[in-house]
Structures are given as C-alpha cells and as structure tokens.
Amino acid sequence: MDSESTTSTGHVSRKTVLRAAVAAGVAAPIALMGVPALARTLTDGGTPLDLTPECDDGDDLTLPQMEGPYFKPNSPLRSAMVDGPGTRLTVSGYVFGRACRPVSGVLLDFWQADVNGAYDNAGYTFRGHQFTGTDGSFKLSTIVPGLYPGRTRHIHVKVQAPGRPILTTQLYFPNEPRNNTDTIFDPRLLMTVRDAGGAREAAFDFVIDVPQNPGPTPTATTTTAPPGGTWAAGRAYAAGARVTYGGVGYVCLQAHTSITGWEPPNVPALWRVG
Structure with a gap:
C-alpha cells in the first residue's frame, strides 16, 4: 500500500x-x-x-513500477540478506487482498544495490525471496541500499499470491534529496522508516489483486486444472528434483512443499526450465 x-x-x-x-x-x-x-x-x-x-x-492496489535492468530469477530462499557492510535495515509488513484481509503464502522476491550502489549480476548478493506467513506478514533483514547515478534510494520487489498475477514494484525512503529528481519515484510507494539504535526499521503493506470476501480469515485462491505432467500439489520436492508440467520439463531450485498456485511456470524462484 x-x-x-x-x-x-x-x-x-x-x-x-x-x-x-x-x-x-x-x-x-x-x-x-x-x-x-x-x-x-x-x-x-x-x-x-x-x-x-x-x-x-x-485501499487501492499497490502501484506497479518497472523491473529495471538488474533483476535475476532463482534468488535464494531467505529473509536475511545482510551480505556486506552498511546500515542495517529491517523491512516488515503485511500483504493484503482486495477486502483488506491478509494473504498467506505470498512470494516476495527482493533485490537491491549494495552500500556503494552496485548490483551483484554474477551472484545473488542482496537478492532473496520469502513467503508471507499464515497472518500475511513478512520481514526482510538487509542494509540501506546505496545510491547510483540517476536514481534515489530504493528496493525492488516482486509480489505474487498463489495463482495470481505478479506485482513488480519499488519501495522508497522518505526525506531523500533525490526523491525530488528521480523521474520514477512515486510517494505512494514510500515506506515508513525510523531510526533504531544505529540501525533503521521500515514498514510497508502491499495490497495485491486477490479477490476476497469479508471475513476473519484469508480466502484461498484457485487456479485452473493442471494441464498434465508429473508435478502435483502437496508433494515435498528437493532441490534438483525434476518434473514435467504442460509438456515442459522443470528442475527444482529450492526445496519446498508444493501448493496449488505454485505450478512451475508461475514461480521462477522455485523452478526453472530444464
């Protein structure tokens, strides 16, 4: 949001x-x-x-923004990506659907620059993905990203609920001088940030396109029937496991238990064609 x-x-x-x-x-x-x-x-x-x-x-949907040139698929599954020096930063929040209710099992894939404003294009420094908990919450431990020419300070993220479209956007820091000159910056994507004993704490809530009915618990999402193959929901897949889905072969990148909505074509952080 x-x-x-x-x-x-x-x-x-x-x-x-x-x-x-x-x-x-x-x-x-x-x-x-x-x-x-x-x-x-x-x-x-x-x-x-x-x-x-x-x-x-x-409660409008969270604003999408451009992916930029530095996104890499297949980031590691982790909520802590403090991979170098810099001011420690914790970003926490919730993911909500259209009815203001939290959504569990949402994939959030983060990537950002290091303290010098550089992205790791060879490896996965300051890159990682995680899933929201049963209460729709997430928490990321990282550092305050550095600056590079033409941009203000920001963090990239892709957000996807099971079986729903991917939201690609960027999160911004308040009171940054370059917010006034960055042509991509949008104040609707500002995090709430405060100092915390030499570190910083930030909060942001996403609102994504998940239909919901009013009620006390999240509404489960559905997907179309599988088009055939060896992949199946409810199975525990180890890294390196191979499946087929819709006539295409996939290799598992991260150990996980599959659920409806995380079919291999939908989650590049978990499966790659191979």
Whole structure:
C-alpha cells in the first residue's frame, strides 16, 4: 500500500486496524488503543488516530513500477540478506487482498544495490525471496541500499499470491534529496522508516489483486486444472528434483512443499526450465 494509513477524511483505514490486530494477535476489527502502536497508526505527533469500522477506505492496489535492468530469477530462499557492510535495515509488513484481509503464502522476491550502489549480476548478493506467513506478514533483514547515478534510494520487489498475477514494484525512503529528481519515484510507494539504535526499521503493506470476501480469515485462491505432467500439489520436492508440467520439463531450485498456485511456470524462484 502507499505510506498513508488514513482515508481522505482523516480516518484510519480498516486495513491499518486489521494490521494492528494481526500484530497483536486479537480479533479484528477492534479498538486497539491498548496495544503497541504501529508506525502507520500514529499521527506525526505520536497520538493514535480515531478508528473507523468502514472498509471503503481507498485501499487501492499497490502501484506497479518497472523491473529495471538488474533483476535475476532463482534468488535464494531467505529473509536475511545482510551480505556486506552498511546500515542495517529491517523491512516488515503485511500483504493484503482486495477486502483488506491478509494473504498467506505470498512470494516476495527482493533485490537491491549494495552500500556503494552496485548490483551483484554474477551472484545473488542482496537478492532473496520469502513467503508471507499464515497472518500475511513478512520481514526482510538487509542494509540501506546505496545510491547510483540517476536514481534515489530504493528496493525492488516482486509480489505474487498463489495463482495470481505478479506485482513488480519499488519501495522508497522518505526525506531523500533525490526523491525530488528521480523521474520514477512515486510517494505512494514510500515506506515508513525510523531510526533504531544505529540501525533503521521500515514498514510497508502491499495490497495485491486477490479477490476476497469479508471475513476473519484469508480466502484461498484457485487456479485452473493442471494441464498434465508429473508435478502435483502437496508433494515435498528437493532441490534438483525434476518434473514435467504442460509438456515442459522443470528442475527444482529450492526445496519446498508444493501448493496449488505454485505450478512451475508461475514461480521462477522455485523452478526453472530444464
């Protein structure tokens, strides 16, 4: 989502309430004044905003942006990619569907520059993918990326729920001088960032194109029937395992238990043609 947690009328969005509820382990919607406040639930002065039970709060889909020239498929499965020097950075948040509800099992593939503004095109330094938990949450440990000519500070990410389209976008840092000159920069993709004892902590919530009905739990997604082959949902595949799907052979890149929606053509981080 964008970095705003309020509606056009100044109310906290229902999604922000749900995010706080998930983090606190309580049912939602509910008044959450007694739980630790998240960055997006506070005004600039640190005072909790009034809550609203309405879901019609302008929760638009997260804005897509260009992939850029440095994306590489088959990144390692990991949530920590502190591969070199730099200011430590933790990025955390949730992935929501169209009904403001968290989505589990979402693939997030991150890549970024090192402290000097360079991308590793030979290996997988500062590259990695992970999946959201049952509560739709994710957490990335990395460093604050460096700058390079023509761009402001940013992190790339691809986001895909099972059986749904891929969202490719970029996350930005507030109060960066180059935000004003970077032609790609969009304030709707700003993270909420704060200092944390020599490190930095950032928060961002994605809203992706997953149809949902109102309710307390995520709605499962569906895909079309498999077109034939040896791949099957519910199986544990080891790295190097070979399957066929739709007449094409694939090699497993990361050990995992397959689920509907993660068919080999849909998840290049897990399978490659071979």
